[in-house]
Amino acid sequence: MFFRKKQPPPQKVETEGSGRLFIHFSEDGWSALQDDPAQPDLKPEESGEAVNINETGAARMETIIKMAARNFSGRKLDAIKSVHILLDDPIVQFADAKSLPVNIHNPSALCEFGARYLNVPAACYGNRNFGIFARGDDSRPPQETDFISGERKQDGIYAFMDARQIRVYLSLMDDMALKVAAVTPVGDLLLRRSEARPNAAYAALYIAADACYLALANSGVGSALVRTIPVGLMTPVKKTAEANSVTTAEALAEFHERDYFSDIRLGDKTAAADLLTENIYQRTLAPLLKNYFTTIAETLDFFETQRISGRPSGIEIFGDVERLKGFKELLVRNLGIPATFPAESLISLFYKSAQSPSVNLLSGATESLLTIGKKKYTFSREGFVSSADLARETLSVENARLSKQKEQSRVSRLRKTGKRPSGETKKKAGGGLSLSFNRLFSRNKQGEPVSDDDDLSGESRDNDRQYFMLFGIVVVGLFYLSWMQFDAVDADYQGKISALQNEVAKGHNLRKELNRSSRLPANLAPEFNKVLWSEKFLAIASDMNEAMWLTDVYLSDESREIGSEAVVSKKLTLEGAVLPSFDGHILKIGDYIDRLIKDEEFFMSDFREITFEGAELDAAEEDHVVRFAIAAWYDKNKRVHALEKEIEAGSSPLENMQSKVDKHNKLLDKSVGGGN
Known part of the structure; x- marks a missing residue:
C-alpha cells in the first residue's frame, strides 16, 4: 500500500506533419508562409527582423537563420513536412546554358566549373529548363542541333554557390534542416517572372539591405542574366552615418523622416565653386548613386547589344524602397526606363510559384551537405537521407536491375530456341581456363553474355578461380x-639532363674566362658575346611550372620609346598556357616572370627587361586553359657592362688598399699645401 507500482512514461507518438513551410531569408530578416492540405486557409505570414543592423555578410545571414530556426521548433516543426527556402546571397552566381563552357549533362564537370568560377574548394549548383525549342524549330542555327533526331538543345539556367556556406546554413537550422526540400536563390524567382512574357525582354530589380539583384531575361531566346550590385538600401545610410560620425540607427531614423535624395545632383560638376557650396550629403551620396545607376545602365546595354536579347520596355522593382523617404522617386528619375513597384512581397510570389520548376541548390551537390553528429546526409529527390542508407538502396536497386535483365535475357533466349542449347547443358571437355574465357567472352544469339549457371558447375568454377589467380x-x-x-x-633521362646542364654551365664559365682574358683580340670579342639559345631555352624550361607549357616562341623587331627617342629593339616573345588554379592564374604567370628575372646568370644576361603582354581564358579548350604572352627585350650591351662591373668588383684587396692610401695621401698634401 505504501509502494505503488511505477507507471511507465507515456510513449511519444511520432507523427509526420503534412504542412509546407515557405521561408525567405533576406538581408533584413526572415518572412514565412505556412500551409496545410488539411486546412484550406493559409496561415498568417510570420516574420522577424535582424536586431544588429551593423552586422553584414554571411554573419548577418547566419544570425537570421538562427532566429527563424528558434521560431519554428517543437510543435510548429512537427506540423511541417517540407521546408522551401528562398535565399538572398550575393555570392550565388548565375549562368545560362549558352554561356557555360562545359558539358551541362555532367554533374561533376558542372561542380568543378562552379568551384573555379567562385574560386572556392567545392561548389554545388541547381538548374532548371528555361526556354523550350521543340523538334522542327528552325529559328536557331543548324549547328546548334544536338541530336540526330533533329531535336534542339534545351536552354537552361544554372546557379552556383559555395558548398561550404550551404553546409553552414543547414547546420544552423537544427532539426529543421532534415525537412529542407529546396534552397532557391532569389535571382531565380525574379527570372521566373519573365516566362509570363514570352519573346520579350524582361528586367527586375530587387533591392535588399546591402546589395541589389538585377535580373534580365528573354525566354524566347533562352538568355538570362543576374547581376549582384553591392549597393543596397542600407548602403547610403551607413555612408552618411560614417561621414557624420553618428550611429547607423540614428542615420536610418533621419532617412526615414526626411528626404535627403531630392537635392542630390548626379550630373557632372561644371564649376569648382560647387565644391564649397555642396553639403555633406551631396559629397557622400552623389558618387555612390551615380556609379549605381551607371552600372544598371551598362548592364542593360550589355544584355541588349552583347547578348542580343533585346531591351526591356520596363523594370519591376522589389524591396522595401519606402523605408528611405524619397528613394523611390530617385529610382524613377534616374533609371532611364519605366519602373513599376509590384505590391506583392517576394515570399508571396515564392509561395504562388511553388508548382513551377525552380532552381534547387541542393540538387547539384556531389558531396554530403548535412552532418548531424557522426551521421552524414545526402540530398535526394525525396529530401535528405542517410548517406549510408542511400548507398545501400542504390546498390540494391542496381542489383535488382541486373538480375531482372539477366532473367529476361535467359527467358528470351529459351523462347527463341525452344530448348536449352547443347553447349549449355553439357560440360565441355578440358574445362579450366579455356572454358572460363569462353564463358566470359562468348555471347548468345541475342548478344547477351552467357550466365554462370548455364554451363558450369560449382566444382568447375572453383578450378577456374585458381587459373584466374595465376x-x-x-x-x-x-x-x-x-x-x-x-x-x-627515367634515371638515364635525368642523367642526360644533368650532363647537359653541366655542359651548358661549363660553356658559360669558359666564355666568362675568354672575355676576361687580356690576350683576346678585340675583333673576336663579339663572337664570344653571342646569345647562346641552348642555355636560354634550358632556363625557360627549368623555371616553368608543371601546370604550364609553351605554345610558341619567336624573335621580332619592335619599335618603342626609351626616354624621348624611338628605337627599334629585338623582342623574344613567349606564348604559352597555364591551367587555372585556386591561387589564380595571374599569380602563377607572375611567379614565372619573377623566376626568369632573377635568373641573371643564364636568361637575363642578354635581356634588359621582361614585360607581361596579357592573358585570356580559352573557353574552346576542354580544360579551360588560360593563354598568356610575355616578352623579353634584348640588350646587346648588357653582357659587356655586367662583365666590366664584375672585373671591377673582382680586384684584389691589396689593390683596393693601395688605392685608398693614395687617395688619403692626396687629401693630406692638399690640406698641408693650403688647398693648392
Whole structure:
C-alpha cells in the first residue's frame, strides 16, 4: 500500500506533419508562409527582423537563420513536412546554358566549373529548363542541333554557390534542416517572372539591405542574366552615418523622416565653386548613386547589344524602397526606363510559384551537405537521407536491375530456341581456363553474355578461380617489370639532363674566362658575346611550372620609346598556357616572370627587361586553359657592362688598399699645401 507500482512514461507518438513551410531569408530578416492540405486557409505570414543592423555578410545571414530556426521548433516543426527556402546571397552566381563552357549533362564537370568560377574548394549548383525549342524549330542555327533526331538543345539556367556556406546554413537550422526540400536563390524567382512574357525582354530589380539583384531575361531566346550590385538600401545610410560620425540607427531614423535624395545632383560638376557650396550629403551620396545607376545602365546595354536579347520596355522593382523617404522617386528619375513597384512581397510570389520548376541548390551537390553528429546526409529527390542508407538502396536497386535483365535475357533466349542449347547443358571437355574465357567472352544469339549457371558447375568454377589467380599474378609481375624498366629509363633521362646542364654551365664559365682574358683580340670579342639559345631555352624550361607549357616562341623587331627617342629593339616573345588554379592564374604567370628575372646568370644576361603582354581564358579548350604572352627585350650591351662591373668588383684587396692610401695621401698634401 505504501509502494505503488511505477507507471511507465507515456510513449511519444511520432507523427509526420503534412504542412509546407515557405521561408525567405533576406538581408533584413526572415518572412514565412505556412500551409496545410488539411486546412484550406493559409496561415498568417510570420516574420522577424535582424536586431544588429551593423552586422553584414554571411554573419548577418547566419544570425537570421538562427532566429527563424528558434521560431519554428517543437510543435510548429512537427506540423511541417517540407521546408522551401528562398535565399538572398550575393555570392550565388548565375549562368545560362549558352554561356557555360562545359558539358551541362555532367554533374561533376558542372561542380568543378562552379568551384573555379567562385574560386572556392567545392561548389554545388541547381538548374532548371528555361526556354523550350521543340523538334522542327528552325529559328536557331543548324549547328546548334544536338541530336540526330533533329531535336534542339534545351536552354537552361544554372546557379552556383559555395558548398561550404550551404553546409553552414543547414547546420544552423537544427532539426529543421532534415525537412529542407529546396534552397532557391532569389535571382531565380525574379527570372521566373519573365516566362509570363514570352519573346520579350524582361528586367527586375530587387533591392535588399546591402546589395541589389538585377535580373534580365528573354525566354524566347533562352538568355538570362543576374547581376549582384553591392549597393543596397542600407548602403547610403551607413555612408552618411560614417561621414557624420553618428550611429547607423540614428542615420536610418533621419532617412526615414526626411528626404535627403531630392537635392542630390548626379550630373557632372561644371564649376569648382560647387565644391564649397555642396553639403555633406551631396559629397557622400552623389558618387555612390551615380556609379549605381551607371552600372544598371551598362548592364542593360550589355544584355541588349552583347547578348542580343533585346531591351526591356520596363523594370519591376522589389524591396522595401519606402523605408528611405524619397528613394523611390530617385529610382524613377534616374533609371532611364519605366519602373513599376509590384505590391506583392517576394515570399508571396515564392509561395504562388511553388508548382513551377525552380532552381534547387541542393540538387547539384556531389558531396554530403548535412552532418548531424557522426551521421552524414545526402540530398535526394525525396529530401535528405542517410548517406549510408542511400548507398545501400542504390546498390540494391542496381542489383535488382541486373538480375531482372539477366532473367529476361535467359527467358528470351529459351523462347527463341525452344530448348536449352547443347553447349549449355553439357560440360565441355578440358574445362579450366579455356572454358572460363569462353564463358566470359562468348555471347548468345541475342548478344547477351552467357550466365554462370548455364554451363558450369560449382566444382568447375572453383578450378577456374585458381587459373584466374595465376593469371592475375602474371599480370602483376608484368606490371612490376615494366615499372622497373621505367625507373631505369627515367634515371638515364635525368642523367642526360644533368650532363647537359653541366655542359651548358661549363660553356658559360669558359666564355666568362675568354672575355676576361687580356690576350683576346678585340675583333673576336663579339663572337664570344653571342646569345647562346641552348642555355636560354634550358632556363625557360627549368623555371616553368608543371601546370604550364609553351605554345610558341619567336624573335621580332619592335619599335618603342626609351626616354624621348624611338628605337627599334629585338623582342623574344613567349606564348604559352597555364591551367587555372585556386591561387589564380595571374599569380602563377607572375611567379614565372619573377623566376626568369632573377635568373641573371643564364636568361637575363642578354635581356634588359621582361614585360607581361596579357592573358585570356580559352573557353574552346576542354580544360579551360588560360593563354598568356610575355616578352623579353634584348640588350646587346648588357653582357659587356655586367662583365666590366664584375672585373671591377673582382680586384684584389691589396689593390683596393693601395688605392685608398693614395687617395688619403692626396687629401693630406692638399690640406698641408693650403688647398693648392
